[in-house]
Amino acid sequence: MATGRTHRPATRSRGIPEATVARLPLYLRALTALSERSVPTVSSEELATAAGVNSAKLRKDFSYLGSYGTRGVGYDVEYLVYQISRELGLTQDWPVVIVGIGNLGAALANYGGFASRGFRVAALIDADPAMAGKPVAGLPVRHTDELESIISDNGVSIGVIATPAGAAQQVCDRLVAAGVTSILNFAPTVLAVPEGVDVRKVDLSIELQILAFHEQRKAGEETTPAPAGAPRADLAARPAAQPRAAAAGTSARKGPDGEVPAVMPA
Amino acid sequence: MATGRTHRPATRSRGIPEATVARLPLYLRALTALSERSVPTVSSEELATAAGVNSAKLRKDFSYLGSYGTRGVGYDVEYLVYQISRELGLTQDWPVVIVGIGNLGAALANYGGFASRGFRVAALIDADPAMAGKPVAGLPVRHTDELESIISDNGVSIGVIATPAGAAQQVCDRLVAAGVTSILNFAPTVLAVPEGVDVRKVDLSIELQILAFHEQRKAGEETTPAPAGAPRADLAARPAAQPRAAAAGTSARKGPDGEVPAVMPA
DNA sequence: CCATCTTTGTGCACGCGTTCACAAAGGCAT
DNA sequence: ATGCCTTTGTGAACGCGTGCACAAAGATGG
Numbered sequence: 001m002a003t004g005r006t007h008r009p010a011t012r013s014r015g016i017p018e019a020t021v022a023r024l025p026l027y028l029r030a031l032t033a034l035s036e037r038s039v040p041t042v043s044s045e046e047l048a049t050a051a052g053v054n055s056a057k058l059r060k061d062f063s064y065l066g067s068y069g070t071r072g073v074g075y076d077v078e079y080l081v082y083q084i085s086r087e088l089g090l091t092q093d094w095p096v097v098i099v100g101i102g103n104l105g106a107a108l109a110n111y112g113g114f115a116s117r118g119f120r121v122a123a124l125i126d127a128d129p130a131m132a133g134k135p136v137a138g139l140p141v142r143h144t145d146e147l148e149s150i151i152s153d154n155g156v157s158i159g160v161i162a163t164p165a166g167a168a169q170q171v172c173d174r175l176v177a178a179g180v181t182s183i184l185n186f187a188p189t190v191l192a193v194p195e196g197v198d199v200r201k202v203d204l205s206i207e208l209q210i211l212a213f214h215e216q217r218k219a220g221e222e223t224t225p226a227p228a229g230a231p232r233a234d235l236a237a238r239p240a241a242q243p244r245a246a247a248a249g250t251s252a253r254k255g256p257d258g259e260v261p262a263v264m265p266a
Numbered sequence: 267m268a269t270g271r272t273h274r275p276a277t278r279s280r281g282i283p284e285a286t287v288a289r290l291p292l293y294l295r296a297l298t299a300l301s302e303r304s305v306p307t308v309s310s311e312e313l314a315t316a317a318g319v320n321s322a323k324l325r326k327d328f329s330y331l332g333s334y335g336t337r338g339v340g341y342d343v344e345y346l347v348y349q350i351s352r353e354l355g356l357t358q359d360w361p362v363v364i365v366g367i368g369n370l371g372a373a374l375a376n377y378g379g380f381a382s383r384g385f386r387v388a389a390l391i392d393a394d395p396a397m398a399g400k401p402v403a404g405l406p407v408r409h410t411d412e413l414e415s416i417i418s419d420n421g422v423s424i425g426v427i428a429t430p431a432g433a434a435q436q437v438c439d440r441l442v443a444a445g446v447t448s449i450l451n452f453a454p455t456v457l458a459v460p461e462g463v464d465v466r467k468v469d470l471s472i473e474l475q476i477l478a479f480h481e482q483r484k485a486g487e488e489t490t491p492a493p494a495g496a497p498r499a500d501l502a503a504r505p506a507a508q509p510r511a512a513a514a515g516t517s518a519r520k521g522p523d524g525e526v527p528a529v530m531p532a
Numbered sequence: 533c534c535a536t537c538t539t540t541g542t543g544c545a546c547g548c549g550t551t552c553a554c555a556a557a558g559g560c561a562t
Numbered sequence: 563a564t565g566c567c568t569t570t571g572t573g574a575a576c577g578c579g580t581g582c583a584c585a586a587a588g589a590t591g592g
Contacts, residue, residue, distance in 0.1 A: 071569050
């Protein structure tokens with residue numbers, strides 16, 4: 001998972017569970033693909049496979065939206081595309097601004113997945129004066145000074161932050177002050193925002209770290225004949241005082257806990 | 267959430283809950299920042315604030331790793347950095363390959379957050395022969411033909427897919443066949459992988475769609491219940507199926523451009 | 533050594549999300 | 563119509579994750 005909501009305890013918007021909302025775009029993508037192949041109807045089983053989820057979950061998700069299927073037949077693809085799009089708010093146009101036009105910001109600006117889903121890049125903003133006016137993805141980069149006017153002039157309510165971590169909070173504050181109420185944050189920082197502002201974050205390195213955890217575990221399993229179930233065996237082996245924390249550098253020695261085998265994939 | 271695991275029902279690795287694992291990188295980031303400021307110890311309350319979570323949750327998360335704190339004092343920053351790094355498998359070096367060197371792939375290659383966390387970009391791979399040899403982020407782009415040899419030569423077990431959606435599954439298959447067992451997928455597709463291979467996905471447009479949902483809801487709450495709608499022509503048309511979808515269109519919404527005319531499915 | 537104060541570690545309860553399993557609903561053939 | 567077959571929609575059970583609240587543990591000062 002590259003993201004998660006910050007604050008706000010899952011308000012259960014209109015009775016639609018947060019987990020379901022997060023899957024709707026997935027269904028929409030699968031349905032769009034079917035639509036392009038002119039498939040008229042689809043069963044929950046087929047669609048679930050295409051979306052990579054379980055069919056019971058899919059049916060329950062759809063049941064929160066209404067009874068849009070036909071028993072014995074399935075779901076009408078076009079109709080469902082429309083209903084989900086409407087529910088997600090994609091039947092209207094959302095102008096967004098991208099702040100921080102470095103490598104990532106430029107990639108986002110060029111990303112085709114936005115425009116095709118009702119998101120329109122209203123402006124690209126960067127703090128570097130040297131960037132100002134330079135065309136990226138067909139749009140001239142604007143300077144940060146213009147941030148407030150761009151937002152109010154275009155009625156932007158969604159902002160994307162792709163700046164370095166150090167600048168993110170400041171940019172966030174200005175976006176919020178100018179009227180933005182939803183923020184997609186790519187900077188590796190926790191953003192503080194007032195009540196009523198939604199923040200979602202995408203941290204590329206966090207995803208890799210989670211993969212590394214599982215990868216390490218996989219490697220450890222095949223090289224260690226140790227029994228699988230050894231819950232909390234390491235509790236007693238912990239040193240009482242804080243030892244000198246060995247530098248977590250490249251030395252892949254095992255930790256102070258003698259029990260845990262050092263996992264070294266050959 | 268920008269991501270989620272594909273298949274595999276949360277194996278509860280070594281008794282550490284998946285949700286906890288997903289937060290460890292967050293703690294690590296906050297701790298690293300403290301470490302750089304030479305802060306010796308930190309309380310669960312302080313660290314929780316810095317990481318953007320609740321302190322009880324943080325303490326419970328740490329309790330899965332062991333008793334690494336000192337009551338009445340808090341946690342030793344350096345020690346905790348080491349313990350979490352070790353748990354995540356970051357005390358060793360993970361060579362990764364990035365496949366698909368378009369805008370996003372190049373951005374990823376330049377992203378500093380990888381190298382600083384034990385991830386080393388072993389190679390950049392692209393299918394376009396014109397890209398071959400061109401330096402990106404200091405590395406020459408290699409052609410897809412070399413994929414298998416690069417992976418086995420470098421012992422790569424983690425692959426990043428940043429190709430167009432159409433090529434993703436094929437690339438994935440080749441990565442897996444060559445020995446990769448963890449994949450970070452940026453392509454907007456569901457990848458099918460054999461048992462034992464982990465896939466995490468990051469979909470930029472999905473995040474925006476989730477934000478749009480909440481944004482629409484926020485807008486609908488503050489304005490009068492006018493069934494506002496959608497200036498998107500491509501979705502306005504609705505197939506004449508299911509005539510009894512009674513539950514449709516009770517939501518009110520207001521676009522960022524102000525009130526918008528109602529477009530109800532006829 | 534003892535009292536006090538701080539902060540951890542966790543037992544417990546609650547709520548959300550997932551999954552199972554099946555009755556109800558509709559299509560279709562006869 | 564009637565009966566069979568397919569697939570939806572959902573009630574109910576279960577498990578995971580979260581947050582509360584507090585006892586235990588250790589530091590600190592007298």
